[in-house]
Amino acid sequence: MWAKQKCLASERGGRPEGDFVPGQQKLYRACACGKHFRRSQSFSVTGDSDGSSFISKETWNEKDYDRVSLAETSLLNKLIRKSLVESNHQVEVLQRDPSSPLFSVKTFEELHLKTELLQGIYGMGFNRPSKIQETALPLMLADPPQNLIAQSQSGTGKTAAFVLAMLSRINPGDQFPQCLCLSPTFELAVQTGHVVEKMGKFCVNIRVTYAIRGNRIPRGTVIEEQIVIGTPGTLLDWCFKLHFLDVKKIKVFVLDEADVMIDKQNFLDQSVRIQRTLSPDCQMLLFSATFEDPVLQFAQRIVPEPNIIKLRREELTLSNIRQYYFECENKEDKFRALCNIYGSITIGQAIIFCQTRRNAKWLYFALANDGHQVSLLSGELTVEQRAELIQQFRDGKYKVLITTNVCARGIDVKQVTVVVNFTLPTKMTREPDFETYLHRIGRAGRFGKKGLAFNMVERHNLPLMFAIQDHFKILIKRLDPEDMEALEKIED
Ligand SMILES: Nc1ncnc2c1ncn2[C@@H]1O[C@H](COP(=O)(O)OP(=O)(O)OP(=O)(O)O)[C@@H](O)[C@H]1O
Ligand SMILES: [Mg+2]
Numbered sequence: 413m414w415a416k417q418k419c420l421a422s423e424r425g426g427r428p429e430g431d432f433v434p435g436q437q438k439l440y441r442a443c444a445c446g447k448h449f450r451r452s453q454s455f456s457v458t459g460d461s462d463g464s465s466f467i468s469k470e471t472w473n474e475k476d477y478d479r480v481s482l483a484e485t486s487l488l489n490k491l492i493r494k495s496l497v498e499s500n501h502q503v504e505v506l507q508r509d510p511s512s513p514l515f516s517v518k519t520f521e522e523l524h525l526k527t528e529l530l531q532g533i534y535g536m537g538f539n540r541p542s543k544i545q546e547t548a549l550p551l552m553l554a555d556p557p558q559n560l561i562a563q564s565q566s567g568t569g570k571t572a573a574f575v576l577a578m579l580s581r582i583n584p585g586d587q588f589p590q591c592l593c594l595s596p597t598f599e600l601a602v603q604t605g606h607v608v609e610k611m612g613k614f615c616v617n618i619r620v621t622y623a624i625r626g627n628r629i630p631r632g633t634v635i636e637e638q639i640v641i642g643t644p645g646t647l648l649d650w651c652f653k654l655h656f657l658d659v660k661k662i663k664v665f666v667l668d669e670a671d672v673m674i675d676k677q678n679f680l681d682q683s684v685r686i687q688r689t690l691s692p693d694c695q696m697l698l699f700s701a702t703f704e705d706p707v708l709q710f711a712q713r714i715v716p717e718p719n720i721i722k723l724r725r726e727e728l729t730l731s732n733i734r735q736y737y738f739e740c741e742n743k744e745d746k747f748r749a750l751c752n753i754y755g756s757i758t759i760g761q762a763i764i765f766c767q768t769r770r771n772a773k774w775l776y777f778a779l780a781n782d783g784h785q786v787s788l789l790s791g792e793l794t795v796e797q798r799a800e801l802i803q804q805f806r807d808g809k810y811k812v813l814i815t816t817n818v819c820a821r822g823i824d825v826k827q828v829t830v831v832v833n834f835t836l837p838t839k840m841t842r843e844p845d846f847e848t849y850l851h852r853i854g855r856a857g858r859f860g861k862k863g864l865a866f867n868m869v870e871r872h873n874l875p876l877m878f879a880i881q882d883h884f885k886i887l888i889k890r891l892d893p894e895d896m897e898a899l900e901k902i903e904d
Contacts (some may be wrong), residue, residue, distance in 0.1 A: 416681040428677065436898035474790055478769050478791040478816035482672045483597045486701075489566050490603050491799035494804075495566030496542050499723055503547045505777060508558065515550035523549055528614035529579055532752045536610055542569035544723050551719050552577040557664075557695035561711045563703040564723035570699040574666050575607045580640055581664050587636040589657040593666040594644055594683055596673045597622045599795070601641045604668060608639055623647040629656060644673075644682035651686060659689045670700040672709050673775060680710060688712050728854035733831075735853065735888040736902070737867040737877055743771070746834060746868035747778050749893035753832075754784075756899035760829040761805070764814045765852050767835040775834055776814050789815040817848055836876050844879045864902065866891075 480488075502669035505514060517523055519540055520533055541549055544564040551560055552573065564570060583717065595601035601624050608620045621627075621635060623642025629635075635656045635706040640647065650656045665687060674680050681748045685697065696715045700707050703722060738749040750764070769790045776788040787810040788803050798818065805813045808827070813819070817837065837848035868889060869877050881888050891898060 417565045451705075472482075473651065478767075478818050479792055480818045482675050483600060483669075484795050484818075486526070486566065486669060486672055487597070487599050487603070487795050488798055488802075489796065490600075491803050493567055497565060497571055497726075498570055499543050499565065499726055501543075501566075501724040501726070504545060504721075504724075506717060515552055515554075516546045518546065523553055525576075526581055526615075528552055528616070529576065529611070531614040532579075532611040533576070536572075538572070542572075544571045544721065545573045548573050548721055549576065551721070552695075552697065553580060557581075557693070559696045559715050559718045560721065561698045561700075561708075561715050561718040562721040563700045563707075563803045564721075565725045566701045568723060570701075571604055571607050571668065572611070574697050574699060575604070575611050578610050578664050578666065578697075579608070579615060579618065581695070582615075582618055582638045584615065584638070586638070588661055589635055589638060589660060591639045591664040591666070592647065592659075592662050592686070593639065593641040593668060594647060594673070594686070595641060596643065596669050596676070596679065598626070598643060600669060600672070601643060601667045605641050608641070623650045629654075629681050631734060638877070644679045644686065648686055651689070659686070660691050662694050663688055664695045665690055667696075667698045670698050670711055671704070671734050674706055674710050684714060691720045706829075728850050728888055730850065730884055733853055733863040733865050734902070735865040735867065735886060736891045737869050737888050738891055738893050739874065740868050740870055742870065743774070743834075745893075746870075747775065749868060750779075750832065750834070750866075752780070752893045752896065752899060753830075756896050757864075759811070759900055761808070761810075761827040761853075762812050762830040762832060763819065763828055764812060764832040764834050765819075765837070766814065766816055766836065769816055771835060772814050772816050776835045779814070780814065784812060785810050786812040786814055789813055789819055791816060829863055831863065831865045833865070836867060836869060836873060836880070838876065843874045844883070846880060846883045849880050850884070 494580040526578045548562050582590050610617050620639040621637035623646045651659050698715050740746045779786045837845040839845045
């Protein structure tokens with residue numbers, strides 16, 4: 413529990429030296445007791461208060477908005493993911509030939525894989541196929557090869573599935589590219605390459621190369637690696653400008669992360685240009701974490717005669733999260749309410765969401781200056797730094813993570829019991845952003861646990877909150893930040 417008035421740092425251990433505070437370390441020096449840190453430059457916690465016009469001012473300030481691309485989110489998810497994301501839903505299959513039998517496997521042995529591949533899979537700690545793999549793998553490994561479009565939520569085993577398919581189709585005796593895999597970014601291509609390397613660890617003579625910017629290969633080279641992973645533009649150059657490989661010899665063509673790919677129009681055109689030149693019996697596989705209409709349309713354009721597999725997303729629910737709001741005057745008032753919550757209830761770990769970087773930074777300093785163990789995660793950090801910070805938070809190094817929407821999706825920290833919306837999520841248009849609310853608050857009630865959510869709402873923004881309430885058909889109870897008794901009762 414955070415007590416309210418004393419030097420909290422002495423109870424909490426303060427902000428330990430060496431904490432990762434991007435670009436801000438210089439602002440701190442140890443306080444009198446030698447253990448804690450204080451600002452050493454003049455910095456006013458209340459200095460840039462703009463009271464009730466706060467939201468409107470911030471929402472207009474576009475450059476301050478913390479936006480993350482789908483590719484960044486996808487990479488962050490991979491860097492922080494520890495294991496398979498299980499699904500409770502059934503796989504839906506749309507077969508190209510509905511009269512052919514549909515196989516589904518419960519074990520990897522049933523797939524009759526080469527021994528070295530089974531070794532690779534077990535070496536990665538996989539015991540049995542994931543839900544999507546149960547159906548996708550027999551389809552992908554069937555002879556003659558069949559095309560596939562597969563959608564399932566991030567972390568459910570798509571990449572592992574197609575890597576297995578690529579590795580099992582390769583003839584290691586042939587020293588030329590046999591599998592092409594398109595990825596939306598350099599970093600995501602490298603991630604896929606890591607999976608190939610791990611799964612193919614026992615496959616002698618199978619190698620991978622990367623068609624990504626910066627991987628300069630002298631003109632006239634003939635590539636010998638059997639797997640080429642790359643981004644569409646560079647891969648297009650490799651195939652048709654530099655003639656590093658013979659596209660007609662490609663047996664498996666994979667387009668991964670189609671939902672991320674369609675974010676960039678020229679990637680679609682480039683992917684289609686590569687696909688059009690492939691041999692008619694090349695197997696085409698496309699994967700996506702989501703299946704909005706544009707993704708599906710693109711998928712059907714690029715994959716002829718596909719089998720389609722879908723696994724519905726796990727829905728986030730707000731039903732096991734108790735939600736409250738505080739009516740506040742301005743951000744200083746919100747800050748006081750926040751301190752009162754911490755003074756009244758026992759909190760495991762908490763995530764506090766702000767709408768802008770500027771606001772998150774302000775709150776970070778306000779809390780850190782008050783002696784709290786907090787960390788700040790915003791889009792100013794690289795994806796790798798964000799992943800590192802989230803890991804430290806998971807390890808319990810910090811109790812409070814202050815963040816912007818960079819962190820609204822996909823981060824599961826089991827210990828998080830409290831989510832605070834220091835600012836309600838709004839779109840650029842200043843309308844309530846329901847989806848982001850769901851994703852933010854959904855962080856608190858993961859794994860069937862009960863969670864608590866607090867919304868700090870300035871009076872003029874109350875309509876936003878009521879709109880959220882109506883949208884989700886939920887009750888967000890009003891709390892008086894000064895009523896400590898009521899606050900203490902929340903825990904019961
Ligand atoms: N059958 C399995 N058993 C155990 N773990 C698995 C299995 N298949 C995949 N995994 C692991 O689960 C995690 C997610 O797998 P993978 O990256 O293949 O998912 P994905 O659906 O491609 O996710 P994304 O959409 O984010 O790319 C990885 O850590 C992977 O090693
Ligand atoms: Mg993947």
